[in-house]
Amino acid sequence: MYWDRKYYHDKVLPFDLRSAPYLFNQLSDAIEWILKNECMISPARHILDDFLIMEPPAWVPPQDHTCQQSLTAMMLTFKSLNIPVAPGKTQGPATVLEFMGIILDTVRMEARPPGDKIERL
Numbered sequence: 739m740y741w742d743r744k745y746y747h748d749k750v751l752p753f754d755l756r757s758a759p760y761l762f763n764q765l766s767d768a769i770e771w772i773l774k775n776e777c778m779i780s781p782a783r784h785i786l787d788d789f790l791i792m793e794p795p796a797w798v799p800p801q802d803h804t805c806q807q808s809l810t811a812m813m814l815t816f817k818s819l820n821i822p823v824a825p826g827k828t829q830g831p832a833t834v835l836e837f838m839g840i841i842l843d844t845v846r847m848e849a850r851p852p853g854d855k856i857e858r859l
Contacts, residue, residue, distance in 0.1 A: 762786070769821065777815050779808045790837050791830070792844075805831035 739746045755761075766784045773782040773789075781792045791812060793805040809830055816823050829835045834843045841850050 769819070772819075773812055773815060777808075777811045779811055781808070782812065785838055788827075788838055793831075 763786060766787055766789075770782055770784050770789070773779045779791060783790050783792070789812065791805065791808045793808060813823065813828075815821075833845045834841065836842070836852060839852070839855070841852055843850070
């Protein structure tokens with residue numbers, strides 16, 4: 739915007755911009771592409787700005803080795819791209835974890851709401 743002989747611009751996407759969610763998701767799509775094609779983390783998925791890596795179990799100990807390598811590569815990629823990471827939201831490797839408010843349990847092969855959400859019902 740130009741006003742009073744000066745240019746003004748938003749540093750972030752404005753909330754009232756109709757295309758903001760689409761543009762925001764385009765950025766996450768690009769990050770997922772980098773993880774899959776440059777870092778070779780093929781099981782990487784995202785919903786908005788939440789990323790999930792699901793690896794098949796390894797048959798030799800430690801069983802979480804492949805997943806740990808992928809998680810480390812993802813974290814290093816985020817760091818090199820200056821993408822902030824919420825440490826409290828980073829989990830794994832694990833066979834049971836919470837993603838987008840749902841417990842994913844690969845041992846029992848189920849997705850379920852967390853206990854506190856069930857209690858509120």
